[in-house]
Amino acid sequence: MLRQIIKDYELIDPVNTLLVPGGESAAPKELIFHVMQDNAANVEVLDIGFGKGGLGELLKSHPATKHWSVDGVDGFEGAFNNNTLFDRKIYRNLWHGLAQSIPSERFAKYNIICLLDVIEHLSAETAKWLLRTLLTSMGNDSFLFISTPLWFYPQDSQQSGDLEEHLIGVPASSMMALVPMMYAVNPPLIGGFVLGKRSLDFIEFFQPTTDKGFSYHRGTMLASAINFQNVPGKLFKLT
Template sequence: MRQIVKDYEVIDPIVNSTLMPAGESASPKELIFHILQDNAAKVQVLDIGFGKGNLGEVIKANPQTAHWSVDGVDGFEGSCNHPALFERKIYRNVWHGLAQAVPSDRFAQYDIICLLDVIEHLTADTARWLLRTLLTSMGPNAFLFVSTPLWFYPQHSQQSGDLEEHLIGVPASAMMALTPVMYAMNHPLIGGFVLSKRSLDFIEFFQPTTDKSFSYEKGLHVANAVGFQGVPGKFFRLG
């Protein structure tokens, strides 16, 4: 892991790179404002796969959460070569590297760990391993905010090494089986799920698919079958 930003200051800039920041999550990011009972508390957030920094922007633009500390990790060099974002002091610390390389004890430092539109870029085995690792390593009162298309959303790489290709589809049944405490949806069937520590007891039921014929229509049928209420702009609390 290479640290690029420390305490809002760039300490190891990426130079001579033509790669541009990538990764714009379509997830229902506003769900993050409803996770905690007290947004006025001192909150530590880890944004895994921060891309262009949209989640950090959303958090800092809200007066109720502007004081939150947001750290970012991204495996794509272009996302870590974003001086305009770093100059605005959106992210406190930034590391260039894959989530799999983050020391597991570091996850325990955060109140909310965000994995927005990331797992669909991983292999099925890596996605299962990462969710298990995050749920195991995070603190007892922390939350894991995961978003993903609930079908095999076709997407390919646009820049060399940008990690943008989708490798799996995640049916709503796989996410609902993790017993989220709340969820929301954005079009086109992009689900956002807040998981607590209890989800670790159900991790074996997280079963993504590599079947590229798992279309939007099929994803919608599965979502309806498991009672997933896809109403854009609304969130649903389950526990």
């Protein structure tokens, strides 16, 4: 179930919690500036797992994208204890709830759906279901911007219900098998990938692992074996 907290930049349903925002993303977020052919267009973005609002702040602080409309969803109550973010009118609409609760028809309205450092917090089956749902439901000319560690990055919960624990690792081979349109990487082997509708034809090859022994070393070896270009800060366009 989704609960709307911010509507048209205004706080309509405050969350009463002592929890505080968390979830700094190590994703190569700057990749989002290369997704659209024309950044001057009116672009609508959905930020799933917005955390502290870093992606929204990045877009609103850049002159080429400050006019974009950014909505967000987060399952952690602490993300909504952030009046500083709300007062700056960064996010147009915000909902409290899990990505799995978002009605599939809502995805079709967005030009870019962002899933940054989120999917590794899901079970393997939920991750596969969510990725298939996003690719199926988004518009034919829309994009899915997803980032994840390309190994089993060890991370546990910091406070009750914070959804911070990592449950899966995603091999580079699994992401490249989705035929991304472009990708970039940040240390320590955190990949960002832009997927189009065509990736739905390859969804069966998305196979995350629950093996906690899938270490950084093993992830790097696998990335090298498929000729994945692990060059931090460099954009690779595959189309």
